[in-house]
Amino acid sequence: IxxxxxxxxxxxxxxxxxxxxxxxxxxxxxxxxxxxxxxxxxxxxxxxxxxxxxxxxxxxxxxxxxxxxxxxxxxxxxxxxxxxxxxxxxxxxxxxxxxxxxxxxxxxxxxxxxxxxxxxxxxxSFLNVPIRVAKLIYELSDNGQTPINRQGNSLVEMAAHIASVPEAVSRALNFLKCQGIIATSRTAITILKPEELARMAMIGSGDIFTYGHKE
Missing domain, CATH: 2.60.120.10 (Jelly Rolls)
Structure with a gap:
């Protein structure tokens, strides 16, 4: 010492x-x-x-x-x-x-x-980000049952959890939103289709996450 x-x-x-x-x-x-x-x-x-x-x-x-x-x-x-x-x-x-x-x-x-x-x-940290985001928000939302408070789970903090960058997490969230799986606001992320989110979170390299390029 x-x-x-x-x-x-x-x-x-x-x-x-x-x-x-x-x-x-x-x-x-x-x-x-x-x-x-x-x-x-x-x-x-x-x-x-x-x-x-x-x-x-x-x-x-x-x-x-x-x-x-x-x-x-x-x-x-x-x-x-x-x-x-x-x-x-x-x-x-x-x-x-x-x-x-x-x-x-x-x-x-x-x-x-x-x-x-x-x-x-x-x-x-730059590969398969959408899959890791899906798993993370599924866990943070108690298996899709509880809205996620964004004040305590900012893009920076979420990115840290999955070893990524905020920009990649934002793109993944927008993708899930466009699919109608989640709804987002400045204060919360709400899971609209928990079963679909769970299915996506379990996919190792699903086609649904191949949207132009790897993060």
């Missing part, structure tokens, strides 16, 4: 940015953080919501590479941070331990594979 230090961040603060030099590892103790990556069209794609207590940016700490994503606070946050230099200094104390050397080698491999998975996950 003494190798790192506690930090406080106000709301809407960029803790670190994607592809910048390693910012070290953080452990969030208070607050809420959005983890995002840059999408193909240059827009931020929220891939995770971070709540206490959890660590993040551990991959950059392990392999010394650039930050694999960006982290932005959504409210006041308190986090513990350890730099790459401090981490390496700790390791040097046990550098002669054979088991430690083997473990570090394995960690490098794991970090490399995790970076690859992050890349694949970012690509996934």
């Amino acid at each position: 003494l190798a790192g230090h506690m930090r406080r961040f106000p709301p809407d603060t960029v803790i670190f940015s994607e592809q910048e030099p390693c910012a070290g590892m953080f452990v969030l103790f208070k607050g809420h953080v959005h983890i995002s990556t840059l999408g193909p069209q240059g827009k931020q794609n929220i891939i995770a919501d971070i709540n206490p207590v959890i660590m993040f940016n551990e991959v950059a700490l392990l392999d010394g590479g650039p930050n694999p994503y960006s982290a932005v606070t959504t409210q006041k946050c308190i986090a513990w941070q350890i730099s790459r230099a401090a981490y390496l200094k700790l390791l040097q104390r046990h550098a002669q331990d054979v088991y430690m050397q083997v473990s570090l080698g394995l960690l490098d491999i794991m970090a490399s594979r995790y970076r690859q998975l992050l890349g694949n996950y970012a690509d996934l």
Whole structure:
């Protein structure tokens, strides 16, 4: 613990940015953080919501590479941070331990594979969005029985739940609306045809969702 230090961040603060030099590892103790990556069209794609207590940016700490994503606070946050230099200094104390050397080698491999998975996950966020939106609103509406309050489920929050972007979620909602499956207003999303929505949500690659291109 003494190798790192506690930090406080106000709301809407960029803790670190994607592809910048390693910012070290953080452990969030208070607050809420959005983890995002840059999408193909240059827009931020929220891939995770971070709540206490959890660590993040551990991959950059392990392999010394650039930050694999960006982290932005959504409210006041308190986090513990350890730099790459401090981490390496700790390791040097046990550098002669054979088991430690083997473990570090394995960690490098794991970090490399995790970076690859992050890349694949970012690509996934632009595929089959309508299906994931259908599943999400089916769950949020208690299987289609309760209107969804949009104040607590904005496009940004819905996109975060399914690892997508707000624009793609909006297009999927408009598609479902045109099909007469849902009705939307500024305050609520109402399910008009729960059975049809459930059927669509269970389709892995249904033709009904092929409307010109993949999101």
